[in-house]
Amino acid sequence: MENKVKIARTQVNLTQQQLAEKIGVTRQTISLIEKGKYNPTLKLCLDICYAVNRTLDEVFWVERENS
């Protein structure tokens, strides 16, 4: 599940640790989401968006795979 969390995070100069603390989540969770190995919850996606000043579409939208 690819996303743009890392890009958005670095653009607001936050480390994984800092973002995690802002959101109230673990650094590992942020790391795994950035690596596309987690399928995060909507609430967590929203919290990430709020923390990096972006919207869901900007950070988490991916086009449907045609199949």
Next chain:
Amino acid sequence: MENKVKIARTQVNLTQQQLAEKIGVTRQTISLIEKGKYNPTLKLCLDICYAVNRTLDEVFWVERENS
């Protein structure tokens, strides 16, 4: 967790059951998401969006509560 799933679903003339089947999920899951009692997974949010031809922001975005 309020959202616009029900609006988007009815606009494409799908019943909860039909939407659930399209996505490969249970009708109850759709019902509870629409009632705001579930905190769905990103993948499920995306699948719903694909099924109703909307984007994440259109269906699931909510402004940050100021606190």
Next chain:
DNA sequence: GAATTATGTAATATATATGTTACAATTAGT
């Protein structure tokens, strides 16, 4: 208004998102 269809919801079970702890690997600063 009875019958069918659509929706709400509860109890319990299962799958999976996230936490915890720990350590390795990578990057940045000196």
Next chain:
DNA sequence: ACTAATTGTAACATATATATTACATAATTC
């Protein structure tokens, strides 16, 4: 190169998203 900071990741524990089954209510249709 050494050190510190940042990030990747593994094993296991816990919380919670979703499934299953079942039944109740509301809305349509005849």
